[in-house]
Amino acid sequence: MSKGLPKRSEDYSLWYNELVKRADLAENSPVRGCMVIKPYGYAIWEKMQQELDRMFKETGHSNAYFPLFIPKSYLSKEAAHVEGFAKECAVVTHYRLKNDENGGGIIVDPEAKLEEELIVRPTSETVIWSTYKNWIQSYRDLPLLINQWANVVRWEMRTRLFLRTAEFLWQEGHTAHASKTEAVEETVRMLDVYAEFAETFMALPVIKGVKTENERFAGAEDTYCIEALMQDGKALQAGTSHFLGQNFAKAFDVKFQSKEGGLEYVWGTSWGVSTRLMGALIMAHSDDNGLVLPPNLAPNKVVVVPIYRSDEEKEQINEVTKEMISKLRKAGISVKYDDRDTHKPGWKFAEYELKGVPVRIAIGPKDLENGTVEVARRDTLEKSVIPLNEEFTTTISQLLEDMQANIYKKAHDFRAGMITKVESYEEFKSVLDKKGGFVLAHWDGTPETEEKVKDETKATIRCIPLDGEEEAGKCMVTGKPSKQRVIFARAY
Amino acid sequence: MSKGLPKRSEDYSLWYNELVKRADLAENSPVRGCMVIKPYGYAIWEKMQQELDRMFKETGHSNAYFPLFIPKSYLSKEAAHVEGFAKECAVVTHYRLKNDENGGGIIVDPEAKLEEELIVRPTSETVIWSTYKNWIQSYRDLPLLINQWANVVRWEMRTRLFLRTAEFLWQEGHTAHASKTEAVEETVRMLDVYAEFAETFMALPVIKGVKTENERFAGAEDTYCIEALMQDGKALQAGTSHFLGQNFAKAFDVKFQSKEGGLEYVWGTSWGVSTRLMGALIMAHSDDNGLVLPPNLAPNKVVVVPIYRSDEEKEQINEVTKEMISKLRKAGISVKYDDRDTHKPGWKFAEYELKGVPVRIAIGPKDLENGTVEVARRDTLEKSVIPLNEEFTTTISQLLEDMQANIYKKAHDFRAGMITKVESYEEFKSVLDKKGGFVLAHWDGTPETEEKVKDETKATIRCIPLDGEEEAGKCMVTGKPSKQRVIFARAY
Numbered sequence: 005m006s007k008g009l010p011k012r013s014e015d016y017s018l019w020y021n022e023l024v025k026r027a028d029l030a031e032n033s034p035v036r037g038c039m040v041i042k043p044y045g046y047a048i049w050e051k052m053q054q055e056l057d058r059m060f061k062e063t064g065h066s067n068a069y070f071p072l073f074i075p076k077s078y079l080s081k082e083a084a085h086v087e088g089f090a091k092e093c094a095v096v097t098h099y100r101l102k103n104d105e106n107g108g109g110i111i112v113d114p115e116a117k118l119e120e121e122l123i124v125r126p127t128s129e130t131v132i133w134s135t136y137k138n139w140i141q142s143y144r145d146l147p148l149l150i151n152q153w154a155n156v157v158r159w160e161m162r163t164r165l166f167l168r169t170a171e172f173l174w175q176e177g178h179t180a181h182a183s184k185t186e187a188v189e190e191t192v193r194m195l196d197v198y199a200e201f202a203e204t205f206m207a208l209p210v211i212k213g214v215k216t217e218n219e220r221f222a223g224a225e226d227t228y229c230i231e232a233l234m235q236d237g238k239a240l241q242a243g244t245s246h247f248l249g250q251n252f253a254k255a256f257d258v259k260f261q262s263k264e265g266g267l268e269y270v271w272g273t274s275w276g277v278s279t280r281l282m283g284a285l286i287m288a289h290s291d292d293n294g295l296v297l298p299p300n301l302a303p304n305k306v307v308v309v310p311i312y313r314s315d316e317e318k319e320q321i322n323e324v325t326k327e328m329i330s331k332l333r334k335a336g337i338s339v340k341y342d343d344r345d346t347h348k349p350g351w352k353f354a355e356y357e358l359k360g361v362p363v364r365i366a367i368g369p370k371d372l373e374n375g376t377v378e379v380a381r382r383d384t385l386e387k388s389v390i391p392l393n394e395e396f397t398t399t400i401s402q403l404l405e406d407m408q409a410n411i412y413k414k415a416h417d418f419r420a421g422m423i424t425k426v427e428s429y430e431e432f433k434s435v436l437d438k439k440g441g442f443v444l445a446h447w448d449g450t451p452e453t454e455e456k457v458k459d460e461t462k463a464t465i466r467c468i469p470l471d472g473e474e475e476a477g478k479c480m481v482t483g484k485p486s487k488q489r490v491i492f493a494r495a496y
Numbered sequence: 497m498s499k500g501l502p503k504r505s506e507d508y509s510l511w512y513n514e515l516v517k518r519a520d521l522a523e524n525s526p527v528r529g530c531m532v533i534k535p536y537g538y539a540i541w542e543k544m545q546q547e548l549d550r551m552f553k554e555t556g557h558s559n560a561y562f563p564l565f566i567p568k569s570y571l572s573k574e575a576a577h578v579e580g581f582a583k584e585c586a587v588v589t590h591y592r593l594k595n596d597e598n599g600g601g602i603i604v605d606p607e608a609k610l611e612e613e614l615i616v617r618p619t620s621e622t623v624i625w626s627t628y629k630n631w632i633q634s635y636r637d638l639p640l641l642i643n644q645w646a647n648v649v650r651w652e653m654r655t656r657l658f659l660r661t662a663e664f665l666w667q668e669g670h671t672a673h674a675s676k677t678e679a680v681e682e683t684v685r686m687l688d689v690y691a692e693f694a695e696t697f698m699a700l701p702v703i704k705g706v707k708t709e710n711e712r713f714a715g716a717e718d719t720y721c722i723e724a725l726m727q728d729g730k731a732l733q734a735g736t737s738h739f740l741g742q743n744f745a746k747a748f749d750v751k752f753q754s755k756e757g758g759l760e761y762v763w764g765t766s767w768g769v770s771t772r773l774m775g776a777l778i779m780a781h782s783d784d785n786g787l788v789l790p791p792n793l794a795p796n797k798v799v800v801v802p803i804y805r806s807d808e809e810k811e812q813i814n815e816v817t818k819e820m821i822s823k824l825r826k827a828g829i830s831v832k833y834d835d836r837d838t839h840k841p842g843w844k845f846a847e848y849e850l851k852g853v854p855v856r857i858a859i860g861p862k863d864l865e866n867g868t869v870e871v872a873r874r875d876t877l878e879k880s881v882i883p884l885n886e887e888f889t890t891t892i893s894q895l896l897e898d899m900q901a902n903i904y905k906k907a908h909d910f911r912a913g914m915i916t917k918v919e920s921y922e923e924f925k926s927v928l929d930k931k932g933g934f935v936l937a938h939w940d941g942t943p944e945t946e947e948k949v950k951d952e953t954k955a956t957i958r959c960i961p962l963d964g965e966e967e968a969g970k971c972m973v974t975g976k977p978s979k980q981r982v983i984f985a986r987a988y
Contacts, residue, residue, distance in 0.1 A: 034570075034626055035614065038563035043642060046560045068538045071530035072616070072647055072663050073586070076593065078526075080602045090593035094565070095604050096616065097589045099651040101568065101582035110572045112587050112613055121604055122527065124564070124588065124616070134526055144838060150535060155564055155647065159591040171564050346636060 009358070011292050016236040020287060024165045027295045027359050029282065037163045037170030044359065045282060047303035049173070052281060053153065055205050055300075056175065059197050065149040065177060070131050072155075073122035078130040082255040085129065088222020092159040094124040094170075124157040129223060129248070129274055132178045133256040140180060140270055142261045147190070148180040156278075166283035167240075167496050174278035180270045182260065184249075187271035188226075191247040194275040195228045198243035206281065207298035207412035208232050208288050209419055210242055211442070211491065213467025218451050221274075225249035231466045231491065233419045234287040237440020239466045239493035242284050245275035283496070288415055289383075295360030296383055298411050299404040304340040306332060306400065307361045309352045311368035318343065321367055324392070328365075328377075331397045337404065357382065362407055363400060383407050383414070425489070429480045432492070436463055442493050446486035448479035457481060463492045501850070503784050508728040512779060516657045519787045519851050521774065529655045529662030536851060537774060539795035541665065544773060545645065547697050547792075548667065551689050557641040557669060562623050564647075565614035570622040574747040577621065580714020584651040586616040586662075616649040621715060621740070621766055624670045625748040632672060632762055634753045639682070640672040648770075658775035659732075659988050666770030672762045674752065676741075679763035680718075683739040686767040687720045690735035698773065699790035699904035700724050700780050701911055702734055703934070703983065705959025710943050713766075717741035723958045723983065725911045726779040729932020731958045731985035734776050737767035775988070780907050781875075787852030788875055790903050791896040796832040798824060798892065799853045803841045803860035810835065813859055816884070820857075820869075823889045829896065849874065854899055855892060875899050875906070917981070921972045924984070928955055934985050938978035940971035949973060955984045 009026065010019045024030055029045030041049065057067070073096065080086045100116035103109075125131065132150075139145060157171045177194060181187040195212055202208045210230035220227045224246035232242045250269040253259070258270045289296040299305050308325055312318040322343065329339045340361070342352055349366065356364055366378040371389075380387045381403060390399060422441025426432045435443050447453060447465065458464050468490045477486045501518065502511045516522055521537030533541065549559070565588065571578045592608030595601075617623065624642075631637060649663045669686060673679040687704055694700045702722035712719045716738035724734045742761040745751070750762045781788040791797050800817055804810040814835065821831050832853070834844055841858065848856055858870040863881075869888075872879045873895060882891060914933030918924045927935050939945060939957065950956050960982045969978045 031630075033563045033623070035563040035565045035567060035623065038565060040563065040627055041561040043558035043560045047558065050559065066535035066539065067542065068535045069533040069665065071525045071527040071532065072649065073527045073530060075527060076602060076604075079593070086593075086602060090602055093591065093593060094588045094614070095590040095593065096586045097604065098587040099585070101571070101578075101585060101587065101615070110568060110578060110582055112568075112589065122586070123593070131525070131527065135532055138523075157564065173561065 009292060009294060012235060019292070020283075021165065023286060023290060023294060029286070029295075030165045032165065037160055039163075039165050039169045039171075041173075041279070044303065048285070048297070048301055049279060049282060051301045051303065052201075052205070053175075056197075056201055056277065057153075059201060060151050060175075060177065063149075063193060063197060065151045065179075067153065068150050069152055069154070070128050070135065072125055074125050074128075074131050076121045076123060078134060079123055081130060082223045082251055084251075085223035085255075089126045089158070093126050094157045094159060096122040096124065125154070126156055126158045127274075127276075128152065128154070128156075128176055129178065129252050130256070133252040133258060133272070136178075136180055136270070137256050137258045140258055140260050143182045143263050146180055146182045146260060146270070147186060149177075149190075150179065151175055151177045164283075166279055166286070169279075172279045174276050176274060176276040179273045180253075180258070181273070182262065182268075182271070184271050187249075187273050188247055191226070191228055191245045191273045191275070194273070195230065195243070195245040198245065198275070198277060199230050201277075202230060202232065202242055202281075203412065205298065205300045206285050206288070207300070207408060207415060208242070208284060209412065209416045211467065211469055212471070213469040213491065215244075215467055216451070216454055216465045216490070218454050219464065221246045223248060223251050224274075225251065228470075229467050231442075231493075232284055232288060233415075233422055233442060233493075234284070234496070235418070236287075237422055237494075239442065239491075239495040240280075240284050240287070241466070241495065242281060243275070243277040246273060248272035248274060289411055290360065293385070294358035296411065297360035297362060299362045299408050302338075302360065302362050304338050304361050305404055306337055306339045306363045306365060307352075307356045308339060308341045308365045308367065309349055309356075310341075310343050311349045311366055313369075317369055317372075320369075320372055324372065325367060328392060328396065332400060335397045335401055337397075337400065353380075357385075362404060379403070381407055383411050426480065432457075432463075432480055433461055436461055436492075436494065440494065442466070442491050444489040445480045445492055446477035447490050448482050448484035448486055450482075453479060453481050457492065461494075463494050466491045466493050466495060501784060501786060504727060511784070512775075513657065515778060515782060515786060521778070521787075522657045524657065529652055531655075531657050531661045531663075533665075533771070536795065540777070540789070540793055541771060541774060543793045543795065544693075544697070545667075548689075548693055548769070549645075551693060552643050552667075552669065555641075555685060555689060557643045557671075559645065560642050561644055561646070562620050562627065564617055566617050566620070566623050568613045568615060570626060571615055573622060574715045574743055576743075577715035577747075581618045581650070585618050586649045586651060588614040588616065617646070618648055618650045619766075619768075620644065620646070620648075620668055621670065621744050622748070625744040625750060625764070628670075628672055628762070629748050629750045632750055632752050635674045635755050638672055638674045638752060638762065639678060641669075641682075642671065643667055643669045656775075658771055658778070661771075664771045666768050668766060668768040671765045672745075672750070673765070674754065674760075674763070676763050679741075679765050680739055683718070683720055683737045683765045683767070686765070687722065687735070687737040690737065690767070690769060691722050693769075694722060694724065694734055694773075695904065697790065697792045698777050698780070699792070699900060699907060700734070700776060701904065701908045703959065703961055704963070705961040705983065707736075707959055708943070708946055708957045708982075710946050711956065713738045715740060715743050716766075717743065720962075721959050723934075723985075724776050724780060725907075725914055725934060725985075726776070726988065727910070728779075729914060729986075731934065731987040732772075732776050732779070733958070733987065734773060735767070735769040738765060740764035740766060781903055782852065785877070786850030788903065789852035789854060791854045791900050794830070794852065794854050796830050796853050797896055798829055798831045798855045798857060799844075799848045800831060800833045800857045800859070801841055801844045801848075802833075802835050803858055805861075809861050809864075812861075812864055816864065817859060820884060820888065824892060827889050827893055829889075829892065845872075849877075854896060871895070873899055875903050918972065924955075924972055925953055928953055928984075928986065932986065934958065934983050936981040937972045937984055938969035939982050940974050940976035940978055942974075945971060945973050949984065953986075955986050958983045958985050958987060
């Protein structure tokens with residue numbers, strides 16, 4: 005099954021596409037730019053959702069749901085926002101179909117034209133802030149800490165499964181605060197939540213930073229982000245958290261009575277991660293044999309494959325595995341038992357390797373005799389025969405923890421080797437072409453220089469790192485002064 | 497706060513609307529026909545989702561996600577289906593906005609017209625069966641048991657919060673089977689899951705039945721349903737499960753190689769429940785003081801309100817409640833502690849009554865002296881002072897169970913009194929007008945008679961009950977023979 009998977013070294017892009025399809029994660033749908041998330045892919049997304057949702061609730065947020073449609077006029081209320089989103093949106097103009105009287109089949113009923121067109125939400129700031137206007141009167145109503153799990157649509161011309169699709173699933177947090185300080189704190193808090201989620205669950209090291217003006221969210225004062233590195237040396241923006249200032253409050257006239265009695269505009273934030281994280285997860289860890297899943301996000305952490313030649317052998321194995329599986333499950337480890345007769349063990353081994361199940365346990369007649377099982381770990385592909393004794397569950401539990409840490413470490417070490425400081429534009433271009441990765445360089449702070457670098461090298465400033473040291477230097481392009489290095493990379 | 501809530505006996509419809517808004521469940525959005533589900537309402541919906549999702553998974557289903565958009569031509573592939581859904585759908589015709597060169601602001605870009613219009617899904621049979629065509633080749637690929645949690649849009653002209661909105665949230669199960677028997681079994685299995693959910697979690701007794709041809713889902717061979725009764729004597733369809741026969745398999749050419757080697761069309765089912773259940777939950781149990789929530793679906797099962805006059809008293813109470821709350825939470829009981837200084841106890845009492853929190857615990861200085869608390873149950877509004885001793889957690893736990901049973905029993909008793917057998921059309925009309933409820937009558941089985949009754953009385957056949965006794969009789973309208981009574985009612 006995994007035989008035909010292209011090698012990363014030969015065609016990384018093809019490897020990714022084929023892996024997503026063959027591991028049953030997602031596929032292109034008949035609807036242009038929209039994907040079908042298949043059950044196995046969706047199960048991983050559900051694990052992500054569960055953890056994120058828990059983290060949002062632990063930081064005081066509640067979920068709610070706002071309309072899919074946004075009146076056209078709403079988009080226009082925030083000037084930068086409409087510039088950013090008008091070019092790629094799905095527009096609903098009619099509300100009925102009818103039979104063509106001239107035999108042309110089903111057609112749009114011209115009499116059912118909407119007075120005002122509706123946009124399928126590309127993001128929900130406008131419709132949410134128009135609602136917040138009614139929810140916020142006084143400082144007692146603040147902070148308002150709301151999150152929404154939803155689908156959104158951005159009419160992308162070039163799409164790739166999970167990484168860039170016209171419709172995608174995401175969560176969008178929208179909060180309102182009484183002061184600038186509080187709103188900035190919230191923006192950073194949620195960035196930290198995203199970074200913690202990426203590192204702890206996705207085993208994905210990320211760099212926290214601030215976007216330049218060019219790369220900022222349309223309507224934000226500041227966009228914070230986490231940036232991850234993929235195995236091909238390209239960067240991937242894995243989450244963003246926006247400090248909106250009072251922009252949307254002003255656009256939708258959302259004021260509150262302060263403790264001191266004055267009437268002030270509310271301060272806002274918004275933050276989101278999407279099914280794009282699935283792309284990051286796949287690209288960061290997987291290998292030429294298929295998916296490599298960090299145990300913390302694997303729908304099944306363990307798969308058990310019995311090996312037998314007769315019904316009698318199968319029965320004996322079933323008896324032993326039953327107890328083993330029951331103990332593993334009691335310890336909170338999800339286990340799949342695949343005793344299907346329709347497929348051979350070798351086929352199953354390849355299948356679960358392709359699907360990235362962290363631990364594969366095989367048990368055959370010899371194991372029965374010896375009181376052992378064969379344990380294969382997906383990350384290193386190492387196998388070992390271990391006794392099925394009292395400590396077995398603890399051993400597996402420990403193995404899963406080790407794997408989680410090992411997958412993170414591997415990604416971290418890889419990234420460490422892919423961060424390069426450069427001192428000149430020549431060196432910059434050479435590193436980009438020969439090595440890729442994150443390139444730390446001095447920049448004069450102007451959009452013009454950033455634009456020039458992008459045009460000439462396809463690299464963008466991923467972020468101004470939050471934990472970057474102050475270091476006086478000269479812009480690699482213009483020679484003008486710079487206070488701190490920024491991170492450039494070619495990116496997804 | 498709840499003071500102004502209209503009485504059910506005076507204006508049931510207004511009572512419902514006001515209750516939904518004042519209890520912070522939902523509100524109308526600026527977008528026509530779409531609602532905003534507020535955090536408290538969404539928290540109840542999340543509880544419903546969790547339980548249903550668990551039940552779906554326990555019966556072997558996996559979640560997946562399919563596109564929001566459906567190409568216009570897909571809708572037309574199943575003849576009955578397009579008839580049912582074309583009249584009320586949101587149509588996407590363009591994919592870009594632009595600045596009007598003549599200064600008219602943001603307009604739809606006429607150059608960005610889609611070649612084929614896209615319909616925002618009103619239900620997903622078509623796009624899912626077009627996908628299943630590629631997923632199903634052999635009997636080994638069957639059964640395919642998939643569920644989707646999603647938003648859907650039906651362009652309703654008259655909308656009511658939760659009960660009928662243009663956009664709503666739901667789950668839709670779509671399964672494929674190798675035989676008719678299996679598909680029918682699945683249809684009934686999921687109907688049973690819905691009935692169990694309604695009765696166990698929503699405390700809502702339901703009648704299981706089959707729809708008449710007139711009321712059948714567009715594209716189904718048979719529609720099974722659960723029907724509930726609201727306090728105003730009107731029926732509400734709470735869930736449907738459709739046996740699709742081979743209709744969608746034929747429309748999308750989905751065939752499989754059978755065990756015997758032949759090529760056959762696949763058999764299908766689909767089933768769904770939606771945020772409409774929120775409407776049913778609210779209308780079935782609530783009273784003139786506000787919401788009454790069955791404990792099994794309450795976001796907070798218990799609220800604790802401290803009563804104090806000094807900081808010292810507050811501190812003393814905090815100490816006692818801290819331990820009490822910790823014990824309750826350990827027992828799996830969700831508790832909210834409301835020690836806000838900004839609101840008085842009386843205000844809080846009214847607020848939590850309005851919001852239907854099952855158990856309210858108040859604790860003041862006298863309670864401290866006596867080692868007691870005051871416990872108020874929301875369903876009966878009874879209060880009692882009970883000792884804060886070793887058995888306290890068990891007592892509360894038992895109380896919550898009793899309440900769940902009591903709320904169900906109340907709804908069940910009410911319904912029992914609202915099921916009326918009638919022998920003539922005159923009696924039928926009189927019962928409908930004077931009493932309402934479910935009316936059991938003989939019907940000749942023709943759509944014409946059903947239509948006539950609907951036109952003349954606004955009552956529809958809710959279902960042919962599955963557990964109805966065979967009983968020979970004569971149609972109340974035409975006098976023609978009938979084998980079984982059917983259930984008529986005016987309905988939401």
